[in-house]
Amino acid sequence: MKSFQEIIFLLSSYWGAYGCAILQSYDLEVGAGTFSPYTFLRALGDGSWKAAYVQPSRRPADGRYGENPNRIHKHHQFQVVIKPSPDDIQDVYLKSLEVLGIDYRRHDIRFVEDDWESPTLGAAGLGWEVWCDGMEITQFTYFQQVGGFNCSPVTVELTYGLERLAMFLQKVDNVFDLNWNGKDGVEKITYRDVCLQQEVEFSKYSFEHADIENLKRHFKDAEQECLRLAELQLPLPAYDQCMKASHLFNLLDSRRALSVAERVDRIARVRALAKICCKAQLDAENTNCQG
Amino acid sequence: MDTNQENFLLELLVEEIPARFQEEAIANLKRLMVEKLEKQKIKSENIKTYVSPRRMVFLAQLEQQVPAFVEEKKGPQASAPPNVIAKFLQSLGISPDDCSEKVMDKKIFLVAHIRHPQRHTLDLLPHIVAASIREMQWPKSMHWGTHAFNFVRPIRNILCRFCDESVNIELGEINLKSTDYTFGHRFMSSGKIFAKNPSEYREKIKEAFVIIDPIERKNAILAKFTKNFSKPGVSVDVPEDLLDEVVGLVENPIVLLGQIPQKFMRLPEEALVTPMRVHQRYFPVRRNGILAPFFAFVANNAAEDDGKEIIKGNERVLNARLADALFFYETDLQKPLELHLENLKKIVFHEKLGTVFARILRICCVCDFICEEMNLGEDLRELLKRVALLSKCDLSTHMVSEFPELQGIMGGIYAAAQGENKAVCSAIGEQYKTVDEIASLPGALFSIADKIEIITGFFAIEKGPTGSKDPFALRRAAIGLIKIIKKYDLSLQLRAVVRKTFGLFNFLKCDANTVEAVIAFILDRLKIVLKESGISHEVVAAVVECDDDIMPIFAKAEILDQTLKNENGKKLITSYKRSKNILEQFGDFGNCSVDRELLTEDGERNLLDELEVLEIALEKLEISGLDPNIEFQTKISLCIALEKKITTFFRDILVNSNDEKIRFNRIGILLKLTSIFERFLPEIARISVESY
Numbered sequence: 001m002k003s004f005q006e007i008i009f010l011l012s013s014y015w016g017a018y019g020c021a022i023l024q025s026y027d028l029e030v031g032a033g034t035f036s037p038y039t040f041l042r043a044l045g046d047g048s049w050k051a052a053y054v055q056p057s058r059r060p061a062d063g064r065y066g067e068n069p070n071r072i073h074k075h076h077q078f079q080v081v082i083k084p085s086p087d088d089i090q091d092v093y094l095k096s097l098e099v100l101g102i103d104y105r106r107h108d109i110r111f112v113e114d115d116w117e118s119p120t121l122g123a124a125g126l127g128w129e130v131w132c133d134g135m136e137i138t139q140f141t142y143f144q145q146v147g148g149f150n151c152s153p154v155t156v157e158l159t160y161g162l163e164r165l166a167m168f169l170q171k172v173d174n175v176f177d178l179n180w181n182g183k184d185g186v187e188k189i190t191y192r193d194v195c196l197q198q199e200v201e202f203s204k205y206s207f208e209h210a211d212i213e214n215l216k217r218h219f220k221d222a223e224q225e226c227l228r229l230a231e232l233q234l235p236l237p238a239y240d241q242c243m244k245a246s247h248l249f250n251l252l253d254s255r256r257a258l259s260v261a262e263r264v265d266r267i268a269r270v271r272a273l274a275k276i277c278c279k280a281q282l283d284a285e286n287t288n289c290q291g
Numbered sequence: 292m293d294t295n296q297e298n299f300l301l302e303l304l305v306e307e308i309p310a311r312f313q314e315e316a317i318a319n320l321k322r323l324m325v326e327k328l329e330k331q332k333i334k335s336e337n338i339k340t341y342v343s344p345r346r347m348v349f350l351a352q353l354e355q356q357v358p359a360f361v362e363e364k365k366g367p368q369a370s371a372p373p374n375v376i377a378k379f380l381q382s383l384g385i386s387p388d389d390c391s392e393k394v395m396d397k398k399i400f401l402v403a404h405i406r407h408p409q410r411h412t413l414d415l416l417p418h419i420v421a422a423s424i425r426e427m428q429w430p431k432s433m434h435w436g437t438h439a440f441n442f443v444r445p446i447r448n449i450l451c452r453f454c455d456e457s458v459n460i461e462l463g464e465i466n467l468k469s470t471d472y473t474f475g476h477r478f479m480s481s482g483k484i485f486a487k488n489p490s491e492y493r494e495k496i497k498e499a500f501v502i503i504d505p506i507e508r509k510n511a512i513l514a515k516f517t518k519n520f521s522k523p524g525v526s527v528d529v530p531e532d533l534l535d536e537v538v539g540l541v542e543n544p545i546v547l548l549g550q551i552p553q554k555f556m557r558l559p560e561e562a563l564v565t566p567m568r569v570h571q572r573y574f575p576v577r578r579n580g581i582l583a584p585f586f587a588f589v590a591n592n593a594a595e596d597d598g599k600e601i602i603k604g605n606e607r608v609l610n611a612r613l614a615d616a617l618f619f620y621e622t623d624l625q626k627p628l629e630l631h632l633e634n635l636k637k638i639v640f641h642e643k644l645g646t647v648f649a650r651i652l653r654i655c656c657v658c659d660f661i662c663e664e665m666n667l668g669e670d671l672r673e674l675l676k677r678v679a680l681l682s683k684c685d686l687s688t689h690m691v692s693e694f695p696e697l698q699g700i701m702g703g704i705y706a707a708a709q710g711e712n713k714a715v716c717s718a719i720g721e722q723y724k725t726v727d728e729i730a731s732l733p734g735a736l737f738s739i740a741d742k743i744e745i746i747t748g749f750f751a752i753e754k755g756p757t758g759s760k761d762p763f764a765l766r767r768a769a770i771g772l773i774k775i776i777k778k779y780d781l782s783l784q785l786r787a788v789v790r791k792t793f794g795l796f797n798f799l800k801c802d803a804n805t806v807e808a809v810i811a812f813i814l815d816r817l818k819i820v821l822k823e824s825g826i827s828h829e830v831v832a833a834v835v836e837c838d839d840d841i842m843p844i845f846a847k848a849e850i851l852d853q854t855l856k857n858e859n860g861k862k863l864i865t866s867y868k869r870s871k872n873i874l875e876q877f878g879d880f881g882n883c884s885v886d887r888e889l890l891t892e893d894g895e896r897n898l899l900d901e902l903e904v905l906e907i908a909l910e911k912l913e914i915s916g917l918d919p920n921i922e923f924q925t926k927i928s929l930c931i932a933l934e935k936k937i938t939t940f941f942r943d944i945l946v947n948s949n950d951e952k953i954r955f956n957r958i959g960i961l962l963k964l965t966s967i968f969e970r971f972l973p974e975i976a977r978i979s980v981e982s983y
Binding site for chain 2 (some may be wrong): 071087104109111112133135144154
């Protein structure tokens with residue numbers, strides 16, 4: 001049986017050996033590994049890039065007070081990004097599953113169409129969800145557009161859902177029963193031990209207690225700061241503010257504080273920020289090239 | 292078919308092609324290949340194409356040589372300036388000796404005779420194949436790597452052989468050259484599969500666990516279903532679209548059977564079937580029509596353990612989804628539907644149109660308006676109000692938040708669970724369904740109210756459809772509305788109901804023309820519905836212009852369409868039009884009353900007599916209270932009966948008499964004739980006669 005952390009170790013060492021820089025999680029709240037500048041901004045421009053990292057991802061609306069065996073507000077993604085996408089990437093990916101102990105002679109792996117689109121990031125890609133015995137374990141995406149800019153060369157993004165993968169490998173039906181450290185008896189640390197409290201408290205926070213007026217104010221602040229920093233040609237600090245705005249939007253959404261029209265409006269505003277950050281990043285790259 | 296004759300093999304190996312694109316894609320490839328083969332005059336026979344998630348296959352029997360032939364090409368006129376002629380010759384690389392002169396349209400043209408030598412198909416194929424691949428069209432396509440090349444998903448290999456030889460294709464844009472091999476099933480086969488020719492390919496790809504023919508895969512699945520579920524009373528739900536999708540997801544279909552724990556079987560059928568079909572692509576199993584605790588599914592892999600682990604995995608996934616569903620369902624059941632109204636007061640339907648709750652109140656009113664207009668009884672009125680009140684409550688239930696496609700359906704189920712009247716439950720359950728699925732009068736009436744409210748509302752805030760944009764699907768709503776009215780044969784004064792409904796939006800500052808805009812919009816949709824049912828354009832235009840109530844329009848359109856299909860009907864139209872034309876010739880003649888004393892001929896006397904009788908008959912008919920359709924039909928029959936007299940009049944009577952008094956008298960008769968039509972059968976008067 002593979003523990004939760006062993007899955008992370010195995011994937012890290014596999015992709016590390018492949019040549020990816022193994023990075024640490026980005027230190028801001030994000031909704032998905034894609035939001036991290038390690039993926040989002042790196043998908044821009046013509047340089048090559050190979051990286052892999054675990055990204056804890058927060059989706060306030062998915063919280064269920066720790067009561068649902070499959071739903072959590074914060075889950076972990078193992079994110080692999082490679083630019084340009086290699087010709088044999090499907091095979092390389094499938095080998096990573098073998099490394100995790102998935103035996104193709106006994107399982108059914110499928111690539112099922114799933115085009116990805118992020119309205120808040122102005123990003124889109126084509127690819128699949130990868131099914132293992134009917135369970136979606138990975139999102140496999142060829143980026144086509146980021147922040148409204150066409151991607152060339154194309155980045156391929158593999159996002160493993162670590163909880164799903166671990167539940168499959170450990171054959172457990174409740175995410176909180178996952179064995180985190182691989183020990184038995186009193187030494188065993190479970191997902192429950194690590195994450196239950198935060199699930200309960202953050203559900204309360206994002207559904208009941210997050211202060212709506214504060215969130216709206218923070219959103220506005222982040223928005224203005226982002227625009228100001230982009231103006232100063234500081235794409236990375238500007239993008240931090242864009243990520244914050246996006247997370248604040250998610251919280252407002254989970255508080256059901258937005259009408260349909262307001263929702264659409266704020267999505268458009270975050271997308272505008274993402275676009276401006278991408279523009280600043282591309283400008284910075286061009287300056288670097290010339291300098 | 293003798294596949295032994297096949298000598299050409301093309302296989303594109305592609306990363307998994309979305310199931311929904313496959314059929315169209317292979318048809319596209321075939322069309323392009325055939326087009327290009329024909330252009331090169333390569334004779335082809337026995338073309339066979341196949342598609343699977345990972346490959347597109349084109350097999351054919353092609354002639355090895357294209358015989359020499361002479362192509363004729365028309366050039367400039369023989370009298371053209373020498374530089375023009377020289378340019379023409381140069382562009383074709385020929386000398387003046389290769390040209391002859393030909394007379395066309397009384398002018399002399401040069402015709403070039405271009406000699407094409409015998410060519411080898413093998414030499415022509417690389418260009419044909421590469422161009423076909425490059426020209427393929429996709430509903431959605433992508434780039435990959437560093438390549439500026441579009442395809443549905445990355446192409447990974449091209450296997451191409453002709454007469455046991457390699458066809459050397461090079462797609463420079465993606466650094467890909469054709470090979471002599473392919474790969475088999477992703478998991479059940481390993482290594483390269485070499486194939487020299489189509490027959491070897493067919494054999495070896497099969498050995499590599501790939502069924503290239505989608506029809507064969509489909510039949511294999513169906514045969515397995517039949518075999519596994521052969522017990523009497525046992526059946527599998529096999530919707531065609533789901534089956535086709537599954538066929539496009541596998542290269543080697545293996546049918547497996549999973550179990551559903553009994554505790555989930557108390558979920559409503561829709562709540563079981565939706566996650567199975569939509570989310571997991573499973574096929575529900577039934578025993579005597581009732582869902583059984585099993586599901587069939589199609590894997591792509593014949594596993595060593597006969598699929599035991601695959602089954603377990605799939606069961607676990609479905610169980611997780613059903614556990615969620617059951618939790619939501621039971622939580623929802625504890626809360627009476629009305630209590631959700633509080634939430635709906637918080638959910639904004641549209642910024643300007645207010646909350647979902649505000650909408651519910653308006654729909655209640657529209658139900659009332661409809662009942663008033665149709666003189667429906669108090670019982671039905673109360674029932675519809677109850678439907679309206681509860682109709683949208685399920686939007687805030689857990690179940691519908693999780694499975695939005697179950698909206699309405701869950702509302703109906705929850706209403707039944709709390710003991711609502713059966714008619715109320717089915718009307719709630721039917722509200723989003725298509726006209727064919729609406730099975731009750733209250734369901735039909737509520738659906739109409741819902742649609743009138745939404746159309747009028749969005750028109751009131753000037754958000755009606757424009758061009759190709761119809762973000763609130765109002766066109767579909769209008770067509771639904773029309774079809775429901777037709778199906779239930781409802782005599783509904785649409786304008787009256789819309790006018791009252793419009794009054795509900797008086798909190799907005801809106802354009803008073805909204806009512807007319809809504810009516811015009813609905814009538815425009817009605818024209819489409821009528822045309823779709825085969826009614827001619829002229830009839831549609833005429834009836835819609837003369838009426839704005841849906842059922843009479845339908846009836847009149849059908850009657851009129853039939854009338855115009857027979858000779859008498861056509862003559863009637865012609866007579867009317869002829870009278871009109873004559874009247875036009877005389878221009879402005881003021882008031883021409885008919886003086887019997889001035890009648891000189893039988894033909895005019897007879898016609899006038901008949902017209903007077905007809906007018907009285909038509910007047911009586913209008914106050915007779917007959918069914919409007921019968922009334923309309925009778926009017927037409929009465930007019931048709933007059934036809935002979937009209938024909939005789941035109942044959943025997945000279946309207947343009949030298950005697951002015953007689954002339955005006957005769958014009959008066961024609962005026963009477965046309966005014967009778969215009970008054971009693973305006974539809975006939977409006978029909979443009981040109982097409983008859």
